[in-house]
Amino acid sequence: MSSAQLPILQVIVPLLAAPLCLLINHKLLNWLFTLLVSGFSFVVAALMLWQVSDTGPLSYHLGGWMPPYGIEIRVDQLNAFVALLITAISTLVITSAHTSLENKKDIAPGKHTYFYVAYLLCFAGLLGILVTGDAFNLFVFLEISSLSSYVLIALGRDRRALWASFQYLVMGTIGATFILIGIGLLYMKTGTLNIADLAERLPEMADTRTIFVAFCFFIVGVCLKLALFPLHMWLPNAYAYAPTVVTAFLAASSTKVALYVVVRFVFVVFGVDFSFTTIPLQAVFVTLGTLGVLVASLVAINQQNIKRMLAYSSIAQIGYMVLGLSFGSITGLMASLLHLFNHALMKGALFLTLGAVFYRIGGVSLKHFQGIGRHMPFTLAAFVIGGVSIIGMPLTVGFVSKWYLLQAAIAQGWYLVSVIILVGSLLSVIYIWKVVDAAYFKPALVNQAQLKEAPLSLLIPVWVLVLANLYFGMDTRLTVTLTDQVATQLMHIEVLP
Amino acid sequence: MNFETQWLQTFFGLYNYWIVVALMMCGLFIVITDGNLIKKVVGLTIFQTSVFILYISMAKVTGATAPIQIEQGTAVYSNPLPHVLILTAIVVSISTTAVALALIVRIKRAYHTVEEDVIQRWDVKKRRSEKRSKPFHE
Numbered sequence: 292m293s294s295a296q297l298p299i300l301q302v303i304v305p306l307l308a309a310p311l312c313l314l315i316n317h318k319l320l321n322w323l324f325t326l327l328v329s330g331f332s333f334v335v336a337a338l339m340l341w342q343v344s345d346t347g348p349l350s351y352h353l354g355g356w357m358p359p360y361g362i363e364i365r366v367d368q369l370n371a372f373v374a375l376l377i378t379a380i381s382t383l384v385i386t387s388a389h390t391s392l393e394n395k396k397d398i399a400p401g402k403h404t405y406f407y408v409a410y411l412l413c414f415a416g417l418l419g420i421l422v423t424g425d426a427f428n429l430f431v432f433l434e435i436s437s438l439s440s441y442v443l444i445a446l447g448r449d450r451r452a453l454w455a456s457f458q459y460l461v462m463g464t465i466g467a468t469f470i471l472i473g474i475g476l477l478y479m480k481t482g483t484l485n486i487a488d489l490a491e492r493l494p495e496m497a498d499t500r501t502i503f504v505a506f507c508f509f510i511v512g513v514c515l516k517l518a519l520f521p522l523h524m525w526l527p528n529a530y531a532y533a534p535t536v537v538t539a540f541l542a543a544s545s546t547k548v549a550l551y552v553v554v555r556f557v558f559v560v561f562g563v564d565f566s567f568t569t570i571p572l573q574a575v576f577v578t579l580g581t582l583g584v585l586v587a588s589l590v591a592i593n594q595q596n597i598k599r600m601l602a603y604s605s606i607a608q609i610g611y612m613v614l615g616l617s618f619g620s621i622t623g624l625m626a627s628l629l630h631l632f633n634h635a636l637m638k639g640a641l642f643l644t645l646g647a648v649f650y651r652i653g654g655v656s657l658k659h660f661q662g663i664g665r666h667m668p669f670t671l672a673a674f675v676i677g678g679v680s681i682i683g684m685p686l687t688v689g690f691v692s693k694w695y696l697l698q699a700a701i702a703q704g705w706y707l708v709s710v711i712i713l714v715g716s717l718l719s720v721i722y723i724w725k726v727v728d729a730a731y732f733k734p735a736l737v738n739q740a741q742l743k744e745a746p747l748s749l750l751i752p753v754w755v756l757v758l759a760n761l762y763f764g765m766d767t768r769l770t771v772t773l774t775d776q777v778a779t780q781l782m783h784i785e786v787l788p
Numbered sequence: 789m790n791f792e793t794q795w796l797q798t799f800f801g802l803y804n805y806w807i808v809v810a811l812m813m814c815g816l817f818i819v820i821t822d823g824n825l826i827k828k829v830v831g832l833t834i835f836q837t838s839v840f841i842l843y844i845s846m847a848k849v850t851g852a853t854a855p856i857q858i859e860q861g862t863a864v865y866s867n868p869l870p871h872v873l874i875l876t877a878i879v880v881s882i883s884t885t886a887v888a889l890a891l892i893v894r895i896k897r898a899y900h901t902v903e904e905d906v907i908q909r910w911d912v913k914k915r916r917s918e919k920r921s922k923p924f925h926e
Contacts (some may be wrong), residue, residue: 427873434880450898454907457891464884471839479846
């Protein structure tokens, strides 16, 4: 396989696999096929990252048309890194999907094919957003992934899943249309849609009101997708009532991709100079980030449904990532990218654990967790390690990113922000402890003699993610070197346009 | 030309953008305030359509033709690219509307209503009853 074709394979394989799933229309075969496609994408992403680190950015010209006239697919270290993360998570989530979807309380029987089709489309859309080098293409891929995730959420058995999906659809469409307005105004001013070309032409005309408005529309649109506090209203219900596999995948991937778009546009297209001096982005991101951390963590403490609790915790973690961006320093950007990676690992692990609990017990409220620690030791141990990682204890990944975040805050001299970062961690101790307390120290409710450990097919992906949590918490060479390189590159674009 | 006529000229010269802004605000207003789900979708469509007009009108050059070269020479033509982009965006908008309407059909079946406040009342009730009920481990 020629390596020049790698970037397009990343998108085209899942995209073509989706309709094939519809043709296969068989539970087990569809699962194997999706697993194969996901694994293949993972290999492609790994090869791309290896190649990009070796020889610099890869550029693929769609249909042989030269950029900026044709559509370019451009892969550099930043998007290869995120693509590797997304494909890895997807492969693990799909590994557990077959068993998890057997549960009739999770998804209606007979809807499996639709799940795999929508899943592959969503996967293709997310990867498309990552690799594309064209702003309008980004919008189209965003809509592909969003439309399919509305379908995925609506597959939940609870009727509230439908309502959550509709709410997400309304918010998501408004967000996407805002992005469309932003891209339109950018095109109006620069006459190009190519991201690299946009970055080159924008500094000349950065002081016009059109660019200012374009920036605002674009960032607000992406922040709706990112679920940055106060634009997060769609997220808790969508995560709580979707099938658990879907929640695990969306929590670990879709918000991460939206954060990637923010990074790409704030740091590459508009440039640090414009984003942080012409526009008070720093003030906005610091305020919303810290508020997000505090408010979402406080709300999480009050939740009875653990899926909802973790959804609010996700909003708080997004607050941390945005806070990292707001520093406008290399360490801050690095902390943000590290947290992007680490949060995907820990939320992936936690939501998959919930999937295992749901499979055995059929519910994920605090009451359902009572006394199951003794009967499902491996599942609950995974939950504890994932939870500890969310809190940010040393030896887990959560610690690494929070450490860099604190360093960035202290280097900036923002002591109040560093205190808030620590308070956020303390609040997460409370909500994680509530689950641990219920699972290990509360008496069981009803006869639990039949309650068994979750099946291996669910436990293996969970434990792979948990071990990754521990491994990347102890051996930080790979992630730290990579994010350091990426952050330095991104910050230098400002100096050398 | 005095100041006032110049101002009026700019105001009316940008009439296409005023239409866009008016439609956009109407659409957003309907999405936010109306409780009926179907009307919400209508509002969403109006909102999206306003953006289409923004794209189409910005590519139009006064007195220009379509970008087809009939004979040698330098004819003035409108920029075709935004028009093509909007063709794609219209497809996206149609699929969004289709998914939204399909969801509304299922919501109607599950809740027997398409009014937002009724649905929310049901959900609050359900959450309260969930808090009281005791789960039984199977």
